[in-house]
Amino acid sequence: MNVLTLTARELGRLLRGRLTWLVLALTALSPAAGLTVLRFTASETMLSRCVADPALAAGVLGGLLFALLTLWDSARASKSRVEVLTDAAVSPLTAALARLAALLVTAALALVLTTLAWLPWTAYTVGAVFDGLDYLLAYGILMGLALPLCILLAGAAWQFTRRFDLSLVLVAVLAALSLTVWRGEWQLCWLNPCVWALSDDFSNFRVLRSAAYMRLTWLLGLAGVWALSWLCIRRYGKGPLGSLARSARRVYRPLLALALLLCCGWSYAAQPFIDRSNPDLTVMSFFEIPYLEGVTFVSRTAQVFPDTKAGTVSGRASFRFENTSGQEQKVAFGVNPGYTVSDVRANGVDVPFTVSAYQEYNEALLEVTIPADGEVELTMAYRGYPQESIPTMQGGKELSAEYLCLENSALSPRLMNVLPGEDGYPAAIEITLPEAMTVIPFGSSEAEIIAEHDNGTRTWRYEDNGTGGILYAGDYVREDMEAGGIHIQFYYGRKHQAVMEAVGAADAVQAVVDYCTQHYGPLSFGAGESLKLIQSRVAGGGYAADGASLLDEAGFTIANLADGAKGAAAGEVFIHELVHQWWGLGNMFDTADPSSPWSAEGLTVYTTYRIAKELYGEDYAVENYVDQWRAAVDDYYLNFYVRCPEYLDALPEAERLAISNALSGMRQYSEMPLKILKAQELVGGEEAMDEILKGLFTRELDPMYPYLTYQEFLDACGLTEEDLSLD
Amino acid sequence: MTKIFSCECRRLLCNKFFIGLLAVLLFYAGQVFYLAVLPGVAHTAPFSPWSFGVYLGRLLPLLWVGALFFLTFFTSARERRAAVLTAATPADPRRYALTRCAAALVGTALLCLAALALAAVCYARLFGWYGWDTLVLPTLVTLAPPLVFALGSGWRLGEVRPWLLYVWMAFPFVLSALPLPQALGLWDGSFFAGYPLTLDALDPAFSMPASAWLAQGLTLALGLLLLALPSRKQGV
Numbered sequence: 022m023n024v025l026t027l028t029a030r031e032l033g034r035l036l037r038g039r040l041t042w043l044v045l046a047l048t049a050l051s052p053a054a055g056l057t058v059l060r061f062t063a064s065e066t067m068l069s070r071c072v073a074d075p076a077l078a079a080g081v082l083g084g085l086l087f088a089l090l091t092l093w094d095s096a097r098a099s100k101s102r103v104e105v106l107t108d109a110a111v112s113p114l115t116a117a118l119a120r121l122a123a124l125l126v127t128a129a130l131a132l133v134l135t136t137l138a139w140l141p142w143t144a145y146t147v148g149a150v151f152d153g154l155d156y157l158l159a160y161g162i163l164m165g166l167a168l169p170l171c172i173l174l175a176g177a178a179w180q181f182t183r184r185f186d187l188s189l190v191l192v193a194v195l196a197a198l199s200l201t202v203w204r205g206e207w208q209l210c211w212l213n214p215c216v217w218a219l220s221d222d223f224s225n226f227r228v229l230r231s232a233a234y235m236r237l238t239w240l241l242g243l244a245g246v247w248a249l250s251w252l253c254i255r256r257y258g259k260g261p262l263g264s265l266a267r268s269a270r271r272v273y274r275p276l277l278a279l280a281l282l283l284c285c286g287w288s289y290a291a292q293p294f295i296d297r298s299n300p301d302l303t304v305m306s307f308f309e310i311p312y313l314e315g316v317t318f319v320s321r322t323a324q325v326f327p328d329t330k331a332g333t334v335s336g337r338a339s340f341r342f343e344n345t346s347g348q349e350q351k352v353a354f355g356v357n358p359g360y361t362v363s364d365v366r367a368n369g370v371d372v373p374f375t376v377s378a379y380q381e382y383n384e385a386l387l388e389v390t391i392p393a394d395g396e397v398e399l400t401m402a403y404r405g406y407p408q409e410s411i412p413t414m415q416g417g418k419e420l421s422a423e424y425l426c427l428e429n430s431a432l433s434p435r436l437m438n439v440l441p442g443e444d445g446y447p448a449a450i451e452i453t454l455p456e457a458m459t460v461i462p463f464g465s466s467e468a469e470i471i472a473e474h475d476n477g478t479r480t481w482r483y484e485d486n487g488t489g490g491i492l493y494a495g496d497y498v499r500e501d502m503e504a505g506g507i508h509i510q511f512y513y514g515r516k517h518q519a520v521m522e523a524v525g526a527a528d529a530v531q532a533v534v535d536y537c538t539q540h541y542g543p544l545s546f547g548a549g550e551s552l553k554l555i556q557s558r559v560a561g562g563g564y565a566a567d568g569a570s571l572l573d574e575a576g577f578t579i580a581n582l583a584d585g586a587k588g589a590a591a592g593e594v595f596i597h598e599l600v601h602q603w604w605g606l607g608n609m610f611d612t613a614d615p616s617s618p619w620s621a622e623g624l625t626v627y628t629t630y631r632i633a634k635e636l637y638g639e640d641y642a643v644e645n646y647v648d649q650w651r652a653a654v655d656d657y658y659l660n661f662y663v664r665c666p667e668y669l670d671a672l673p674e675a676e677r678l679a680i681s682n683a684l685s686g687m688r689q690y691s692e693m694p695l696k697i698l699k700a701q702e703l704v705g706g707e708e709a710m711d712e713i714l715k716g717l718f719t720r721e722l723d724p725m726y727p728y729l730t731y732q733e734f735l736d737a738c739g740l741t742e743e744d745l746s747l748d
Numbered sequence: 749m750t751k752i753f754s755c756e757c758r759r760l761l762c763n764k765f766f767i768g769l770l771a772v773l774l775f776y777a778g779q780v781f782y783l784a785v786l787p788g789v790a791h792t793a794p795f796s797p798w799s800f801g802v803y804l805g806r807l808l809p810l811l812w813v814g815a816l817f818f819l820t821f822f823t824s825a826r827e828r829r830a831a832v833l834t835a836a837t838p839a840d841p842r843r844y845a846l847t848r849c850a851a852a853l854v855g856t857a858l859l860c861l862a863a864l865a866l867a868a869v870c871y872a873r874l875f876g877w878y879g880w881d882t883l884v885l886p887t888l889v890t891l892a893p894p895l896v897f898a899l900g901s902g903w904r905l906g907e908v909r910p911w912l913l914y915v916w917m918a919f920p921f922v923l924s925a926l927p928l929p930q931a932l933g934l935w936d937g938s939f940f941a942g943y944p945l946t947l948d949a950l951d952p953a954f955s956m957p958a959s960a961w962l963a964q965g966l967t968l969a970l971g972l973l974l975l976a977l978p979s980r981k982q983g984v
Contacts (some may be wrong), residue, residue, distance in 0.1 A: 058783075668793070
């Protein structure tokens with residue numbers, strides 16, 4: 022009987038077993054754990070909550086269930102003491118192969134059943150931003166690939182040890198390692214890949230590629246281990262080593278196992294996703310490179326060609342310098358560690374260059390020797406897969422036909438040690454992208470289309486001034502509006518259009534900018550007449566620069582917009598998130614102290630209330646904001662742990678932090694706004710408070726500590742902490 | 749009958765299924781304790797009867813499922829085939845059935861005790877708190893009526909069609925999705941979170957309105973009645 026026939030019979034036998042169907046049913050149910058007790062992601066996007074977490078939980082629980090099924094099935098013959106008979110009928114090696122194949126087919130069936138079972142609920146819950154491809158990829162990679170890993174691991178453990186209990190312990194130990202100490206090691210957490218967030222509005226190929234790569238590395242390794250254990254299957258009454266010697270007589274078998282293990286090792290070492298930047302973030306040696314004497318910058322250009330299918334970038338950069346030193350000079354650039362630099366020429370002649378193995382802040386050091394000529398035109402080509410620095414927050418270098426973000430040295434080599442010329446660092450960037458993508462330079466520059474190609478791509482061009490630069494591009498919707506005396510370009514993902522329209526995003530932007538500019542002053546990062554508000558892919562926060570500000574998509578998810586603590590209705594939560602442009606980004610706050618209610622949220626919620634009052638009237642604002650804060654604060658002071666803090670102190674640290682964090686959230690969102698409201702009464706009303714806040718917003722910043730503190734707020738109000746007590 | 753009772757108990761308790769169920773229950777209980785009970789309920793302490801009631805309410809569906817799973821031991825197809833033999837023995841079928849039901853009750857009680865023991869350990873470890881006497885009444889009033897009812901109703905349903913037991917297992921989950929009146933709030937724990945807030949006092953002692961007492965009493969009585977009714981089929 023050949024392996025295929027035997028596999029079909031094994032599969033039939035497996036599918037007749039009640040245990041198999043129990044495992045299939047429990048695996049299909051296991052995504053529910055991801056919605057409740059087994060949360061892996063750190064983001065609140067809809068796809069993180071409703072797709073990534075359930076799929077990861079299904080991978081962990083389903084994988085462990087299939088490991089149990091594998092062990093149970095492997096031990097079946099020996100438990101029934103019929104091994105002698107079955108071994109006489111079929112070679113144990115053939116039987117093991119057939120069993121493995123049957124289990125893998127069953128795992129595939131489990132994946133299909135689970136994916137189909139959860140599809141309707143997920144599509145309904147995620148709503149307008151649901152994406153079938155993301156769903157299938159997430160379940161396939163995060164759940165589907167976990168099952169064969171567990172089957173191979175459990176099968177190998179059994180074939181090595183021939184002990185059910187010992188094999189179970191081995192599987193449990195490796196699973197526990199993955200779930201605990203390896204959790205932050207993206208290449209080691211084989212059971213629960215490091216997926217911290219999935220984007221709702223843009224693609225997720227980068228983070229899913231990384232998870233798939235890790236899983237395939239482990240698949241190679243475990244397939245190698247399994248093949249080795251397969252050779253150790255006991256034959257002719259021999260022990261593991263005797264059986265190995267016997268089975269290895271066909272040389273291709275051990276060679277195959279060895280090749281798989283070597284491929285795994287190579288795959289582990291040659292991963293293309295994460296750089297090897299110095300983990301010590303206090304070291305900034307690249308910024309300490311001295312400027313060259315006698316060399317000044319004239320201009321630079323870059324032609325960038327992202328491959329949106331492969332996720333890679335190729336480009337050509339050209340730099341013009343004046344070299345008055347009369348000697349050769351070594352120009353330093355920062356390049357993304359994933360790029361290979363080639364074809365480096367100065368005035369058309371090849372020049373020597375080196376790329377350092379040392380990396381820092383997601384850059385490697387490229388040093389090029391330029392000749393002693395008075396005018397030098399340096400050109401170079403670069404190509405590769407842009408690497409990231411933080412393995413537990415992958416996805417920042419997403420590059421697809423839906424979205425890309427190329428920052429500084431990922432866009433073009435970043436010049437480090439040449440002084441600017443009379444015009445600073447003028448730059449002209451050209452980038453060729455699919456026609457559905459809109460190019461948005463992060464800053465005051467405007468990109469324009471300069472060529473349309475037959476292959477469905479367009480070349481965009483923009484001018485900038487600087488050694489680096491950030492470029493966003495994606496399938497964006499743009500809305501233009503006038504507010505607060507400036508022209509606002511509001512960009513958001515096309516997939517989010519329905520949500521944005523439902524919450525009246527454009528009106529909200531206008532209302533917030535008008536209100537905040539009038540009451541607190543214009544944003545410091547607005548470029549005079551215009552401001553770009555760009556919704557970014559989920560990135561763990563936003564940032565702002567001259568003429569542009571980033572809005573993290575996590576603030577605009579359907580779930581977040583339904584968060585009553587931030588605003589009475591979805592549109593008001595949207596307002597809340599926009600107000601963070603003033604309180605949080607325009608005026609920064611230090612990391613919130615859990616024992617204090619002071620944070621960016623207090624002023625943001627207060628401002629949201631004021632805007633709601635202006636838009637919908639006092640009664641509405643009092644009912645939906647002030648009354649809610651009062652109720653929450655009353656609740657807070659009645660809380661058992663607030664009344665009896667000694668019990669909170671007695672708790673272990675993890676539990677204490679969980680409770681105090683929950684309480685501090687309420688303090689930031691409800692207690693602080695109430696205190697500010699009380700301060701408003703004490704200082705003489707809304708207008709007086711607006712003046713105070715305007716003064717704080719436009720104050721001169723201390724560059725060493727630019728954060729707005731509670732004490733500064735109290736001093737500006739002429740009040741003390743006791744004055745704002747709510748007792 | 750004592751021998752049969754101990755034999756049935758051994759069958760129910762000394763197997764992988766019971767151990768697996770126990771492990772799942774303890775894991776779930778631990779999660780409920782840390783996530784729902786530890787923060788305290790309705791401004792009361794985590795070790796108040798109200799917080800503890802929420803703990804029991806959340807565990808009830810799992811205990812219900814456990815109780816019904818025990819009954820599947822006695823209603824399976826294999827068991828029905830063996831019933832021909834047991835029916836031929838001189839043992840009184842009614843007493844035999846009650847003995848088996850008592851064994852299922854013991855299994856369920858052990859599951860409950862395990863959950864209670866876990867809470868006791870957590871209370872002692874985290875707060876050094878041992879005032880268990882205040883929790884006896886909420887425990888009895890929360891767990892006893894639904895679980896006796898589960899055994900009684902499950903027993904009868906299993907006699908009609910064994911697979912009905914599996915359908916019946918979903919009952920508390922369905923209930924938890926419904927907006928129950930306050931009198932039935934003990935079934936999903938919502939009573940313990942809501943009722944103390946209506947008492948207008950901080951840390952109120954445990955009490956229940958008459959409607960809740962009545963609902964729990966009726967449930968218990970119905971459960972006992974179903975257990976006491978003569979078997980539809982002999983030997984099961």
